[in-house]
Amino acid sequence: MNRWKTQRDKRLGIIEKLLAELPQDPCLVNKEQTTLGRTSDQATKVVALVRRVRPLIGGRLRDVKTAIRKDPRGEFVEPIKEAAVVNAVDFALRLWLFVPLVLDVEDATFAGLMRSALPAQIGVQGKALSFGVNAKNLIRRGGFSVRTTSDLSKHLDMDDLTIWIFSHAAVLKEYQGSGFSHVFPDEFLQEVERTMQLLFPNKGYKSSRRTRKYVRKLKADLETGFELELKRLDLLSLDRYPYFGQRLADIQNRYDYSKPRNLRQWWFDRRNRIEWATLVIAVIVFVLTVVFGVIAVVTGVLQVHYSALSAHS
Secondary structure, X not given: OOHHHHHHHHHHHHHHHHHHHOOOOOOEHHHHHOOOOOOHHHHHHHHHHHHHHHHHOOOEHHHHHHHHHHOOOOOEOOOOOXXXXXXXXXXXXXXXXXXXXXXXXXXXXXXXXXXXXXXXXXXXXXXEOOOOOOHHHHHHOOOOEEEEEOOHHHOOOEEOOEEEEEOEHHHHHHHHOOOOHHHOOOOHHHHHHHHHHHHOOOOXXXXXXXXXXXXXXXXXXXXXXXXXXXXXXHHHEHHHOOOOHHHHHHHHHHHHOOOOOOHXXXXXXXXXXXXXXXXXXXXXXXXXXXXXXXXXXXXXXXXXXXXXXXXXX
């Protein structure tokens, strides 16, 4: 398999995953019926729709809707309705930018829509994450679970103990080197990549092996290949995350106050060494008590048995 085919298959896989995540809508034929495994012609139409929207990204929402309405090219059920046009723009933008936008203001620019949809630059100054904050420890010690999403605005969002992670790491690197990286806020893509490197480190044999395990389990692209000269301590500084610093701080806070809820978490959670040592000692004492109890019972039974034999003889 050559490199071009591998990249093409990866792109089709991304589109297929996005189609599965998008709500179905009968107004737009491709949105309802596209199944990439059935025919490449349908995939071609999806890509063509995205390509028609991309050159218009510097304009306003009204311009894009007008262009699609004038040149539908078979993507719509006749007659063309306003809802179908809005769905088409929304569909194309999600496939291209991985961000759901609120398309209800005709004069809105796409730069403004992106700023509204993505996390704001709030930042958390002068604080740092603990050294053990990564996916492995959050899952093993904190009882967190990880789910993947194709929505960049949902990256690092948290529902109870579920953390959402953007699942297309290769896109981040590709988009940084593209001609339309300006569509995203400054340094936004780089920051998403840093957070993925933080949670799924791939430097070193053990770390990279563990990250590949998560890739297989979650069926997601999580290996950033991030060529970063920053040390681990620099990655832990929340000053490095103006967009996602607050979300990381929320995860850290929830992790700090999490308590083990089963034996497996008790075993791996060694943040409080005294509690962990107490648990281990209690387990050892319990096991020894059971063992010696069994031995005492068996010894007693044997003694009675031999005494009975001696009495009969």
